[in-house]
Amino acid sequence: MEVQRFGVKFFVADPPSVRLHDFIQIFHGWIQKQTVENHLLIDVHNYSHIHNGPGILLVAHEGNFSMDMADGLPGLLYCRKTPTTGTPVDHLETILKSALQACNLLEGEVRFRMDDFLLLANDRLNAPNDDECFSQLKPIVSDALERVFGHTKYTLTRHSENPKERLVVRVAGN
Amino acid sequence: MPTWKEKLSITMEPQLVEEIDAFESQIALRRSGKLDEKIFAETRLRRGVYGQRYDNGHRNDGVRTQELNFSSDLTKGPDTLWDAPGMQRIKIPFGGVTPDQMDTLADLAEEYSDSVLHVTTRQDFQLHYVHIDDTPNLMRRLAAVGITTREACGNSVRNVTACPLAGVCHGEVFDVTPYARATAKFLLGHPDAQGFGRKFKIAFSGCRERACGLVNMHDMGGIAVTRTENGMEKRGFELYVGGGLGAVPHDAKLFEPFLPEEELLPTAQAVARVFARLGEKKNRAAARIKFLVAKLGIEEFRRLVLEERKTMVPDPRWTGYLPEVAEFKENPLKEPVPLNGQRPEGFEKWYSTNVYRQKQAGYAVATITLPLGDLTSSQMRQLADLARSFTGDNVRTTVEQNIVLRWVSEADLPELYRELVRMGLGEPGAGTIVDVTACPGTDTCKLGIASSRGLAAEIRTRLAAKLFTLDEAVKNLHIKISGCFNSCGQHHISDLGFYGTSRTIGNRKVPHFQVVLGGKWEDNAGAYGLAIGTVPSKSIPEVIERITGRYVRDRNGNETFQEFIKRIGKQELRGMLENLMQVPAYEKDRSFYSDWGDPREFTIGDLGMGECAGEVVSAAQFDLADAERLVFEGQLHLDSGDYAQADALAYRAMIQAALSLVKTQFQSVRNDSDTVVSEFRARFYDTNILGDRYAGNKFAQYLFRRHDSPPHEHTLDRARRIVEEAQLFIEAVYACHDSLTERGSAPISIKAVGKP
Numbered sequence: 002m003e004v005q006r007f008g009v010k011f012f013v014a015d016p017p018s019v020r021l022h023d024f025i026q027i028f029h030g031w032i033q034k035q036t037v038e039n040h041l042l043i044d045v046h047n048y049s050h051i052h053n054g055p056g057i058l059l060v061a062h063e064g065n066f067s068m069d070m071a072d073g074l075p076g077l078l079y080c081r082k083t084p085t086t087g088t089p090v091d092h093l094e095t096i097l098k099s100a101l102q103a104c105n106l107l108e109g110e111v112r113f114r115m116d117d118f119l120l121l122a123n124d125r126l127n128a129p130n131d132d133e134c135f136s137q138l139k140p141i142v143s144d145a146l147e148r149v150f151g152h153t154k155y156t157l158t159r160h161s162e163n164p165k166e167r168l169v170v171r172v173a174g175n
Numbered sequence: 176m177p178t179w180k181e182k183l184s185i186t187m188e189p190q191l192v193e194e195i196d197a198f199e200s201q202i203a204l205r206r207s208g209k210l211d212e213k214i215f216a217e218t219r220l221r222r223g224v225y226g227q228r229y230d231n232g233h234r235n236d237g238v239r240t241q242e243l244n245f246s247s248d249l250t251k252g253p254d255t256l257w258d259a260p261g262m263q264r265i266k267i268p269f270g271g272v273t274p275d276q277m278d279t280l281a282d283l284a285e286e287y288s289d290s291v292l293h294v295t296t297r298q299d300f301q302l303h304y305v306h307i308d309d310t311p312n313l314m315r316r317l318a319a320v321g322i323t324t325r326e327a328c329g330n331s332v333r334n335v336t337a338c339p340l341a342g343v344c345h346g347e348v349f350d351v352t353p354y355a356r357a358t359a360k361f362l363l364g365h366p367d368a369q370g371f372g373r374k375f376k377i378a379f380s381g382c383r384e385r386a387c388g389l390v391n392m393h394d395m396g397g398i399a400v401t402r403t404e405n406g407m408e409k410r411g412f413e414l415y416v417g418g419g420l421g422a423v424p425h426d427a428k429l430f431e432p433f434l435p436e437e438e439l440l441p442t443a444q445a446v447a448r449v450f451a452r453l454g455e456k457k458n459r460a461a462a463r464i465k466f467l468v469a470k471l472g473i474e475e476f477r478r479l480v481l482e483e484r485k486t487m488v489p490d491p492r493w494t495g496y497l498p499e500v501a502e503f504k505e506n507p508l509k510e511p512v513p514l515n516g517q518r519p520e521g522f523e524k525w526y527s528t529n530v531y532r533q534k535q536a537g538y539a540v541a542t543i544t545l546p547l548g549d550l551t552s553s554q555m556r557q558l559a560d561l562a563r564s565f566t567g568d569n570v571r572t573t574v575e576q577n578i579v580l581r582w583v584s585e586a587d588l589p590e591l592y593r594e595l596v597r598m599g600l601g602e603p604g605a606g607t608i609v610d611v612t613a614c615p616g617t618d619t620c621k622l623g624i625a626s627s628r629g630l631a632a633e634i635r636t637r638l639a640a641k642l643f644t645l646d647e648a649v650k651n652l653h654i655k656i657s658g659c660f661n662s663c664g665q666h667h668i669s670d671l672g673f674y675g676t677s678r679t680i681g682n683r684k685v686p687h688f689q690v691v692l693g694g695k696w697e698d699n700a701g702a703y704g705l706a707i708g709t710v711p712s713k714s715i716p717e718v719i720e721r722i723t724g725r726y727v728r729d730r731n732g733n734e735t736f737q738e739f740i741k742r743i744g745k746q747e748l749r750g751m752l753e754n755l756m757q758v759p760a761y762e763k764d765r766s767f768y769s770d771w772g773d774p775r776e777f778t779i780g781d782l783g784m785g786e787c788a789g790e791v792v793s794a795a796q797f798d799l800a801d802a803e804r805l806v807f808e809g810q811l812h813l814d815s816g817d818y819a820q821a822d823a824l825a826y827r828a829m830i831q832a833a834l835s836l837v838k839t840q841f842q843s844v845r846n847d848s849d850t851v852v853s854e855f856r857a858r859f860y861d862t863n864i865l866g867d868r869y870a871g872n873k874f875a876q877y878l879f880r881r882h883d884s885p886p887h888e889h890t891l892d893r894a895r896r897i898v899e900e901a902q903l904f905i906e907a908v909y910a911c912h913d914s915l916t917e918r919g920s921a922p923i924s925i926k927a928v929g930k931p
């Protein structure tokens with residue numbers, strides 16, 4: 002399975018604490034200092050008017066970060082756009098680390114759950130949302146999780162079986 | 176690894192396969208420095224690949240101007256960095272989309288953009304923050320569902336728009352849909368529509384009275400009319416030309432009160448020819464057809480077009496589509512059943528603003544109100560499923576940046592509403608004062624001065640809460656906002672219109688909007704508004720309160736808003752706003768010094784140039800770039816051992832290069848190879864023009880030899896030779912073109928585009 006465009010969403014632990022508009026200022030601040038390593042931060046886009054939309058988006062050359070509101074569940078979403086190097090496990094590791102870096106930068110603003118999050122393969126050509134791809138993706142996810150989080154036990158499930166949607170894996174800590 | 180190209184090659188029309196492969200080659204050529212940036216810019220624009228704010232590599236972050244250090248300094252146009260994210264515009268003729276197309280659009284927004292689809296004021300979709308390297312695959316996926324992005328930007332015929340109610344409207348004379356479709360298809364890539372100095376927009380409307388088609392503000396527009404001839408009803412169009420918004424709006428001029436339907440396409444072609452020939456090319460600010468019509472006068476313009484029409488060789492496509500028009504019919508999915516049964520909470524309000532009962536009893540059009548024209552991929556996919564369940568293929572975008580589902584059986588409306596609410600798309604207020612239209616403005620547009628979307632969002636939020644308590648006369652007013660004078664947000668034709676500008680207070684910039692009152696959306700954009708004065712952005716909501724409040728209080732009986740504005744007059748209106756025009760000192764209230772939704776201190780330092788403003792790309796250069804692309808592809812086939820294909824492409828490249836020169840003297844030359852070679856020989860070889868400075872005549876022999884004696888067998892040697900010869904021939908043609916340009920005899924040039 003050759004997928005480059007992975008994404009990850011870490012849910013906010015306390016959803017009512019999210020004041021979406023605050024992230025406009027926060028993300029502008031990140032751009033001023035170019036705070037996210039290995040990313041060229043470019044612009045902030047306010048999508049708060051869209052129901053369950055991308056919320057507040059921070060556009061970087063390498064990928065987009067957002068305080069995402071999909072399904073009404075706020076969370077830090079990172080979607081990779083440019084290729085990363087190495088194996089699929091390497092890609093996923095890079096992407097997880099980028100997202101975690103953003104979560105760390107938001108410490109003090111919001112807390113994120115590390116025991117329940119989503120990994121998405123944003124590539125319908127190489128990773129359609131079917132059983133076969135899910136089976137192929139599982140070991141890649143497990144290896145990447147082990148590299149990033151150590152020997153924690155996780156359950157991996159397919160988030161939706163709708164073939165039109167992207168292949169999304171729900172990662173739940175045991 | 177599988178590729179979209181392989182996967183979709185059999186699902187795409189061959190023509191689209193070829194076009195997109197060609198674009199991919201042009202990307203490769205530009206990447207390797209073999210294609211000039213100006214020519215590449217116009218090439219990509221003609222495929223809908225547009226630049227975005229900050230793509231010159233500079234951005235003010237509120238404290239200082241940062242250099243955006245992309246890893247490569249390659250450019251995709253003058254002052255436009257390759258790696259900077261851009262916008263992809265997707266043309267949707269008359270706004271008609273099917274559920275399958277909606278699914279694809281949703282997928283593309285997720286995979287290449289930011290999961291948001293934006294509906295424009297001309298029924299297109301736009302995706303933002305797209306990397307140029309992703310665009311060929313994005314286009315292939317669109318092509319596989321029958322959508323092309325060709326000529327979505329650039330100096331070309333843009334999306335052909337039409338009333339979203341066409342075919343179901345009570346007031347229409349007839350359904351303009353099939354005519355809009357035929358016009359879009361006929362002019363797409365038409366050789367006579369390639370040499371414009373600026374874009375060309377066409378619209379169709381089913382009637383004079385209502386607004387939906389907005390013919391009056393278009394370069395060319397047709398209003399459906401009929402007349403009786405020999406006891407038979409005959410269809411035709413009241414044809415207008417030379418309308419347009421922009422900084423200086425022009426009313427379209429009546430070209431013909433009754434243009435018979437069979438004359439629609441040939442007349443459009445003749446108009447295109449005259450515009451291409453006589454329209455301004457150097458000064459882009461005066462290059463729209465409205466300036467040509469104004470300069471010549473409509474009578475002279477009409478005479479030239481009719482003269483041109485007489486010279487045109489008949490084309491079977493002019494009338495070939497008419498039998499389909501007679502048969503054109505949309506198929507509803509469900510039986511017509513009147514509204515009945517339980518109605519969910521909120522339904523009545525939504526029904527009162529978002530439902531239009533069709534002329535076909537038992538059916539209705541439901542408008543999906545999209546805030547600022549945006550919806551997510553997930554909403555789009557769900558909407559596609561709703562269409563599948565309730566209406567079939569009958570979905571359209573609107574120029575008010577909404578989506579309509581047509582042919583909904585009325586009895587299904589409550590269920591449809593429930594579903595829309597579940598998806599977050601059940602907002603009422605379509606077509607009312609809360610349904611604010613805004614261009615992208617400073618969010619993404621390089622020319623944006625003030626935040627049109629930020630202001631629109633603020634106004635929307637404030638008015639939504641009290642929509643149903645507003646006086647009826649105010650409730651149905653329109654608000655339209657542009658980020659600058661270019662008026663993509665159509666502020667001129669709005670009751671309350673605003674366009675972004677800037678003022679310096681002390682030594683700081685303050686975002687402002689010019690207030691334009693009393694424009695008319697009805698009657699096909701029947702009147703343009705009156706500029707009243709410039710007000711700081713942060714005071715605009717108060718402007719709306721004040722003007723609408725006075726209207727409610729002081730209007731005479733059923734006086735319309737336009738009549739009221741006219742009666743009150745500019746001076747008094749200005750007086751009403753005088754104190755709102757003041758800006759508090761920075762130390763007193765800093766909020767005035769930032770724009771809506773953007774905490775950075777306001778600056779106009781981020782303002783970019785409209786793409787290629789001031790650059791002139793000649794038509795011949797453009798064609799020559801295509802010749803180079805063909806020879807490049809020939810080289811790739813040579814490398815892969817496909818000698819026959821290498822030979823064929825190299826030959827086509829030479830024909831294309833020769834054609835580029837011939838067209839400088841004989842614009843409407845046929846493009847079959849015999850004609851091209853013979854014209855080229857007579858005009859450039861026999862006259863020694865090609866050989867004049869660079870011994871080009873020797874290179875012309877390569878073309879003649881290959882044309883007269885195609886190879887019987889394909890070998891590596893032969894193929895390699897022809898590819899090399901083609902390259903040399905193209906160089907000679909370039910040299911000849913440059914020499915002619917220096918002498919001032921190189922002709923027809925294309926001005927690259929400015930505003931979107």
Ligand code: SF4
Nearest residue numbers: 614620623658659663
């Ligand atoms: S050029 Fe058009 S889209 Fe850009 S800000 Fe001006 S009016 Fe808006």
